[in-house]
Each structure stands twice: as structure tokens, then as C-alpha cells.
Amino acid sequence: MSGTIFIISAPSGSGKSTLTNELRRIVSNLEFSISYTTRPPRGSEQSGREYFFISREEFERMVCENEFLEHAEVFGNYYGTAKCCLREASARGHDLLLDIDVQGASQVKHQAPEAVSIFVLPPSREELERRLRRRAEADDDLQRKLLGDGARLFNTEAIIQRRLQTASHEIENFRQYDYILVNDRLEESIDTLKSVVEAERLKRSCAALSAKDQSVLAAAERALRAPMMRQVETILATFDVSHFPAVTE
Ligand code: ADP
Ligand code: 5GP
Helix, strand or coil: CCCCEEEEECCCCCCHHHHHHHHHHHCCCEEECCEEECCCCCCCCCECCCEEECCHHHHHHHHHCCCEEEEEEECCEEEEEEHHHHHHHHHCCCEEEEECCHHHHHHHHHHCCCCEEEEEECCCHHHHHHHHHHHHHHHHHHHHHHHHHHCCCCCCHHHHHHHHHHHHHHHHHHHHCCEEEECCCHHHHHHHHHHHHHHHHHHHCCCCCCHHHHHHHHHHHHCEHHHHHHHHHHHHHHCCCCCCCCCCC
């Protein structure tokens, strides 16, 4: 396989889609893997753009025919990365960006240990809640505009609470990841993410490093899991993750 797989995971609402959309715009030769899902489209989402929206029957058929590199059930819906997406990016000599959950990330790392994994964290639980509510309100406004008052809404307390609860469990998996990105100031987060992709490309090339390359490598190194441990500990405390062990890394 010629390209590198970049895996990005985060609790829902942390800003992963915002970051990956921008990354795709500013970094060349990086393809975004469009996942298959059985969940209904949200807001302005379109099949073939954000996801391929398919039925449970179709998804199960694809599982039986071994068409997925990984798949998982998230929030009661199936999600999966098709192997063909990886093959096609690879044939074009491009890297592939996977926006997948922690279960999927672990399956991919198992099959492709050289894949680079990045875990995005919100600055705190309070900020995650604010972002989840803001996004749900925006999605609901759009649904009402498109479908009127009978529209299926997303800003229910149950959905927000479920996502917050799931976030507390998901963030405990940060140790599986190579890099940790705290998405506080958006511009800074995008710069860091770009540095990670560029640094990994530099590490895999045999070219001599310029001074600019060295600074890219240094920026990416600061986002490695070990130097991020203290900041992660502070964030986990806001989620009341009580059994977090003492920082030893
Ligand atoms: P995810 O893909 O992780 O579920 P989104 O990218 O949809 O999250 O972002 C959730 C909400 O947070 C959106 O309304 C988005 O505009 C907002 N958001 C993303 N990043 C930031 C940031 N750094 N600061 C403030 N708001 C942000
Ligand atoms: P959402 O429904 O908010 O777009 O995504 C919910 C969760 O599903 C997110 O954590 C997202 O990363 C994850 N997800 C999206 N596509 C895939 C996929 O193909 N495989 C797996 N395992 N998770 C996915």
C-alpha cells in the first residue's frame, strides 16, 4: 500500500468534521473516506458527500460480503469504511483520512499498525455540551426550513445527554492514539493537524530536511500523546472520569 492512513476520532461534537473539512481543503493528495451508515441524513447532509446513507439490509449484505475494512455500531446505527475506498486512494498514490469511532480505529490499527491515529478532545465537558447544543439547534432550524413543523428534530435532551455520556467513555480510549489534539482555538487546531500530516509524510520520505521541515516536525511532536498527558488529565477531570490513573508518561 503506497499511501498513509490517517485516523481521526473524537467524541461527537468536539469539532472533528469542522477540522477534517478544513484539512481536506488545505492539504493536497489527502482523500477523505466516505463511510457507509444506516443513520438518516442530518441537516443538509447528502448521500455520497458526507456519508453513503444505506438501509440496514444493505449494510448487513456488505458485512457478509466482507466489503468493509472496519465497521461498528455507534449510537444504535451501523457505520463502516469500505475497502474499495482505501484501494482507490492507494491506486492514486494518495493518503486516506478516516473519520471513525474508537472501535473502528482499533480495528484499523490492528490491520494496519503503520496507520497514524489522532484523537481530538474538546477543551472541557462544558464546552462540548455548548457545541453539541449549538449544532443541534442549527440542524433543527434547517430541518424545519426544509420539512416544516413535522420535521424529525435532533435537539432533544435525550440525544444531547446520550452523546455526553458516550463522550465520557470514549475519551478514556485516548491512550490508543498516537497524537492528541485539543480543539480549543480552531485556527491553532487546524495548524497542528496540518503539521501532523506533513510531519508523517516527511518521516516517510528520504528527502533532506529544511529548517521549515524541522519546525513542522517539532510542532507535530508537541501533539504526541506523551507531552499532552497533563493537558489531557485536566480535560478528563471535567468529565468526571474518576479512575484516571496518575500521570506516568
Ligand atoms: P464533530 O464532527 O466532532 O461531531 P462538528 O465539527 O460538527 O463536530 O462541530 C460541532 C460544533 O462545534 C459545530 O457547531 C462547530 O461549528 C463547532 N466547533 C468546531 N470547532 C470549534 C472550535 N474550535 N471552537 C468553537 N466551536 C467549534
Ligand atoms: P455522526 O453520526 O455524528 O456523523 O458520527 C457518529 C460517530 O460515528 C462519530 O464518532 C464518527 O467518527 C463515527 N463514524 C463515522 N463513520 C464511521 C465509520 O465508517 N466507521 C466507524 N467505526 N465509525 C464511524
